[in-house]
Amino acid sequence: MRFVTFRNPQGEIRAGLLVGNGVIDLHLASNGEVPNSMLMFLQKQEQYTKVINRMKLLEKDANFTLDEVQLQAPLPNPTSFRDYMAFEKHVDNSRKKIGAQVPEQWYTIPVFYFSNHHVMLGPNAEVKVPNKTNNLDFELEIACVIGKQGINIKAEEADDYIFGFTILNDFSARDLQGQEMSVGLGPAKGKDFATAIGPYIVTKDEIKQFKSGKSYDLEMKASVNGKRYTSGNWNEIYYSFGEMIERASDSVTLYPGDIIGSGTVGWGCIAELPEDEQRWLQPDDVVELEVQQLGKLKNLIV
Secondary structure, eight states: OEEEEEEOTTSOEEEEEEETTEEEEHHHHTTTSSOSOHHHHHHTHHHHHHHHHHTTGGGSOOSEEGGGSEEOOSSSSOSEEEEEOOOHHHHHHHHHTTTOOOOGGGGTSOOEEEOOTTOEEOTTOEEOOOTTOSOEEOOEEEEEEEOSOEESOOGGGGGGGEEEEEEEEOOEEHHHHHHHHTTTOOSGGGGSSOEEEEEEEEEGGGSGGGEETTEEOOEEEEEETTEEEEEEEGGGOSSOHHHHHHHHTTTSEEOTTEEEEOOOOTTOSGGGSOGGGOOOOOTTOEEEEEETTTEEEEEEEO
């Protein structure tokens, strides 16, 4: 299933299912048995998924065409947002820029930082260039959405806690990030202003045939104004989402609605390019991320 959050023609924000070229309003189609909110759905997703299957909602006609609604971030109000650095090539490229190698510790634990879970944007949303930055960047990532509460989750059991996956663009102010990290904290303010996810959350069963080792054999692409910037594959990841979840849940409870980002795929941002090829994002730029089976996530810089 592909879950969305959308604004209907009356201006109301609703949780929905994507079917063909239309959207099913989950609350409306279920006669009120399924809530309006994607976060509320996730908090009892096993119960509400049974309602979807019992009422055969996927077989019903769409309530709206995609032209009649505005897609929002599929989970506009996640309960938390952790972002990892799980792709070795991205770490290697970034470290080479400062004349360093990948730290030995990176190979012993998956590392993450907490980002601002209140600034989630969706497909076609405008991203405002933050104050005091001249080096605005995108990051091509994948995020998993937690669907079940748990603590001290083992990597081999973590799949049971993943509700689904979506594309994630971790917009970054590289100059602000550099200022903070030079004193041993951050990236904080360099990532504080906007994160885009979407266009929908894809449940695990939709991509199980692409399973490959620790991850999935799915292509990842990024372009700016139609120009291809990078191509990669999810299966290049070093740490699985299971390993990330094990680390995140060590002595800490994860909750339905938590988001965990993979970090950037190798060559998946402007900062990794040679300096003479770097052109930071400017107003009127259109950034488009695409992951096979997860759709396309487009945003306009303003």
